[in-house]
Amino acid sequence: MKSIEQVKRGKQKTNKNHKTVHRLPFTVYPSSHLSPLTSHQLQRYNRNMLIEQIGEEGQKKLSQAKVLVCGAGGLGSTVLTSLASVGIGTIGIVDNDVLELSNLNRQYIHKFENLGKIKVESAKKWINEFNPDTCVNTYQIRLDENNYQDIVKDYDLIMDCFDSFKSKFLLNKIAVETGKTLIHGGVTEFFGQVTTIIPHKTACLNCILPQEDAYVIKGVLSPAVSVIASIETMEAVKVILNIGERLENKFLSYDGLNMKFKTINLAKNPDCTLCSHS
Ligand SMILES: [Zn+2]
Numbered sequence: 001m002k003s004i005e006q007v008k009r010g011k012q013k014t015n016k017n018h019k020t021v022h023r024l025p026f027t028v029y030p031s032s033h034l035s036p037l038t039s040h041q042l043q044r045y046n047r048n049m050l051i052e053q054i055g056e057e058g059q060k061k062l063s064q065a066k067v068l069v070c071g072a073g074g075l076g077s078t079v080l081t082s083l084a085s086v087g088i089g090t091i092g093i094v095d096n097d098v099l100e101l102s103n104l105n106r107q108y109i110h111k112f113e114n115l116g117k118i119k120v121e122s123a124k125k126w127i128n129e130f131n132p133d134t135c136v137n138t139y140q141i142r143l144d145e146n147n148y149q150d151i152v153k154d155y156d157l158i159m160d161c162f163d164s165f166k167s168k169f170l171l172n173k174i175a176v177e178t179g180k181t182l183i184h185g186g187v188t189e190f191f192g193q194v195t196t197i198i199p200h201k202t203a204c205l206n207c208i209l210p211q212e213d214a215y216v217i218k219g220v221l222s223p224a225v226s227v228i229a230s231i232e233t234m235e236a237v238k239v240i241l242n243i244g245e246r247l248e249n250k251f252l253s254y255d256g257l258n259m260k261f262k263t264i265n266l267a268k269n270p271d272c273t274l275c276s277h278s
Pocket of ligand 1: 203
């Protein structure tokens with residue numbers, strides 16, 4: 001995870017004269033195109049719909065939304081279970097790994113009996129058993145620059161639940177190239193971070209953080225992972241419904257050891273090699 005000081009250093013490079021290219025951050029479904037909810041859905045999501053900012057129309061939007069979750073590990077466990085809980089209609093899961101014993105201190109969507117088995121399949125099984133309404137597509141694949149287009153094009157929103165910064169920067173590049181909104185999250189030990197990236201409108205990862213190629217395995221504690229993943233999911237819901245104040249051009253850092261949250265404002269970096277020239 002990057003420190004908030006690293007983010008601040010990145011932010012200082014911002015030039016106010018830079019021209020911003022605006023694109024639609026998300027496909028907001030017109031109400032007339034929304035399918036009616038079934039009687040089962042009306043009961044299941046009753047407590048969602050009692051929330052003024054959601055209501056029945058909002059629930060229809062959630063039920064029609066297509067969200068791609070990249071990584072079915074620690075962050076993915078909470079993001080996937082939370083997305084299924086709120087009633088997201090279609091969830092894609094990208095992960096190439098099999099379940100290892102050392103994953104189970106935090107990756108609770110997978111059961112002990114699935115050790116050695118493919119993670120996307122055990123994650124799909126959990127969702128299918130919990131919420132048969134949710135359509136789950138699995139991609140047992142290591143995402144790279146040659147294979148992402150056929151996958152990402154079918155989704156409205158990308159959730160970063162990868163565990164290495166090399167993968168996170170790749171996902172950031174994919175989001176910028178496809179114009180898809182990306183919810184970024186990362187966790188190490190007791191600490192975590194979240195930002196919502198609207199390509200060409202808000203700061204991307206490359207704008208604000210130094211790239212690191214090396215993947216160093218560090219400790220990570222399940223409650224910190226769940227906090228960050230829950231915030232990522234909350235961001236996803238707000239982006240889909242276009243409500244509330246989101247972490248767009250904002251970097252939220254979480255210090256679970258001392259129980260502190262900090263948010264700093266961001267801006268696009270005009271010298272960003274990725275998002276400033278397109
Ligand atoms: Zn950028």
